[in-house]
Amino acid sequence: MTTIAIIGAGSGLGAAxxxxxxxxxxxxxxxxxxxxxxxxxxxxxxAEGISAHGFVADVRDPASITRTLEQVAETLGPIEVLQYSPLPQKDFMRPVLETTPADLVGPIEFSSTDPSPPCTRSSPACVSSALTAAPSSSSTADPP
Structure with missing residues (x-):
């Protein structure tokens, strides 16, 4: 059975x-x-003929995501596709013309940092770790 996990599932993008x-x-x-x-x-x-199951996790709590992804894998089988699209907290959202660089620190940290070491296996715990891992500072392209 092929499973997709949608983190941040809601009535908009997640439902689609x-x-x-x-x-x-x-x-x-x-x-x-x-x-x-x-x-x-x-x-x-x-009701539309789609096999779907609800699970609870808080994206601000990495342990919660790990536990839930493990529960999904145990219940539905291996997760082959993962979509990560939670809405940001309302206090992260500001009108563009009123946004300052300091306003971006929280959202960027929320979306891109993880103090844990890189994962080497494809397991639910590694998937959740990868969700918040900072992008690599190395690049294969030569600088301009």
């Missing part, structure tokens, strides 16, 4: 991705902070 992959035969793991919301979305998808 779930439908697209679901009609192709993927089992869908919907992951968000509120069990009721992912269960409601899973029920909606199930």
């Amino acid at each position: 991705v779930a439908r697209r992959f679901g009609v192709e035969g993927f089992t869908v793991a919907l992951i968000a902070r509120h069990q009721g919301r992912v269960d409601a979305l899973a029920a909606e998808l199930l």
Whole structure:
């Protein structure tokens, strides 16, 4: 069975991705902070003939993501596709013309840093680690 895990699943992009992959035969793991919301979305998808299940995790808590991805893999089988698209906290969002460089520190840290070492295996724990890993500072391209 092929599984997609959607972290930050909601009624917009997450639901659209779930439908697209679901009609192709993927089992869908919907992951968000509120069990009721992912269960409601899973029920909606199930009514459309898509196998979907709701799981709870908080993207601000790496241990929570790790536990949930492990639970998804145990329940639905290996995760072959992962979508990571949680909404940022409201205090991260500002009008563009009012945004300062200091305003970007929190969102960038939220999206791109992880104090753990790089992962070498394809396991749920490694996937969750990779979600928050900082991009490599090395580049294969020569500088201009």
